Amino acid sequence: MISQEKLQEILGNIPAPGNTRKLVDLNTIREVKIDGEKVEITAATTVFDDQAKIWLKGAIENVALKQDGVKEVNVNLVALKPKEINAIGSVIAVMSGKGGVGKSLVTGLMSVALRKQGYRVGILDADITGPSIPKMFGLTEKPYVTENGILPVQSSLGIEVMSINLLLQNDDDAVIWRGPLIGQIITQFWADVVWGKMDYLIVDLPPGTSDAPLTVLQTLPVNGIIIVFTPQDLTAMVVRKAVNMAKQMKKNIIGVVENMSYLYIPEINKKMEIFGKSRGDEMARIAGAPLLAQIPVDPELVKLCDQGNIESYNTEIYGDFARNLFDVLLTEGQAKNI
């Protein structure tokens, strides 16, 4: 007779229709009880429609009945809200206070690094008025939206992405909303999106210390913050504002990343500090968190992001960043249950 654990695993591997997710990713299989030759299965779903319900019941029954020693299968479908279904390991917010320092880039690179290590990763693009994530990942597909929930769009590597730009008719439509509406949309991206079972949800924050960052830090269970900055003195001041906001809101800064640190010019084999002297150590000290990376201005990376190919970026610098990120997530995980 098959064991409970094994059956749960096999059922989890059933592919969900219409996308590359499996039932385990959607956190569907909740309980498997084996009583002799009889199997009782509880499956939770946001129940998109009747057809999906019939499919789900049938798929689970069919697979269960094929297992060793199983003669009778009973599937109980439980309708849950996305929020009740979602099981997210860690929520990491990428923040800077200042615009254009590379929050989205760092969000993208972090997500790719984690995904390549086999983690299930999602990106919640909280930059409602200036969303960059879909373009960076080359996503144009619309999310599947019903009154019961929204399915994110998956990148080539399988990163789950939710962004306002996926919902707009044209990607350059302006979202001219005041703060309360912005806050509502972010809350919806958290509560009404079927993130499913996920190791890391990375939240790309907009600049500033007003509505959007406030809503994220107050509403979402943020486990850690990554601060992004550039070497400019001017930027550093504004980034210190973000550090102060995080501290005031008692949030844990787990690392800092310097972007546009330098430009390497192959013709003269020289690193040019075009935006000023690196302030990596200074910012790490101010934030009380390790410096995870010093990312150069890399025209190749700019091009990849513009082409929607951020997932194919691969350099030594990026490898170092990924390693430092894993180190800090591991340490924080032990210390602070990330």
Added chain:
Amino acid sequence: MISQEKLQEILGNIPAPGNTRKLVDLNTIREVKIDGEKVEITAATTVFDDQAKIWLKGAIENVALKQDGVKEVNVNLVALKPKEINAIGSVIAVMSGKGGVGKSLVTGLMSVALRKQGYRVGILDADITGPSIPKMFGLTEKPYVTENGILPVQSSLGIEVMSINLLLQNDDDAVIWRGPLIGQIITQFWADVVWGKMDYLIVDLPPGTSDAPLTVLQTLPVNGIIIVFTPQDLTAMVVRKAVNMAKQMKKNIIGVVENMSYLYIPEINKKMEIFGKSRGDEMARIAGAPLLAQIPVDPELVKLCDQGNIESYNTEIYGDFARNLFDVLLTEGQAKNI
């Protein structure tokens, strides 16, 4: 006997105490009536305190009495709100939608260019959560604040600056406010600041298309918008959102500026397009407005801004920018009363 016009001019040249402004800058002398040897003068002021009132009355009387043929002087002081006193020629908003593209830099350079031409210029820093202007101009002095109004802080060249960072205890204090408060502060910077008589008020907008830009475009009499962008495709999309916002709100875009257009490397005498191919012409077409400048990444300019010395920047590129700016302001002025 002195003429009315001449006397008004002479009185306007009286220096106001404690700063480098004259009464004409503060729009104080409102009416001068000459009746034989008797002069009737109406002076409007925000009446900071009794001492200021006594000083003002005395200063005007003394100067008037020294003029040819004047035997008797009567000064009527009228208390007005800053909003009633201010006389601002044109309000120009600098916008981009995207953060970190150089709105503050362009605001700064434009203001310096206009000031050097002899215009009276002010900067309203509407970026409440990430204000960069004071640092760029090296301003640390606190504005003079009374219940009747706020006096801006003057730069070395005499540009009048109002920014939230001039009011904070520490320049890296975070302003963790939601939209309505941000909107209120911006409205106050417009209505409660003694801008006085001014040719150009340049408004530095924060990124996004939410509260702050909305408040500025809805509340202030914006005569023209300058759009700032960088060559990145990603940036262009977000900037197009700002262009669409401006168009939806029926605001007039008078020019576009490309920042970080290229980096000049003297060692190899080469311009490197580190953020991608220039999109100056494309953005000018989309915005329906002329391309005023293509500003390179210039480590020297970065350093000057970080040191608070933006006013001493002087290059050929900057000269071209200034000339194009004057051209467009002149043309717009004829066509649209700027």
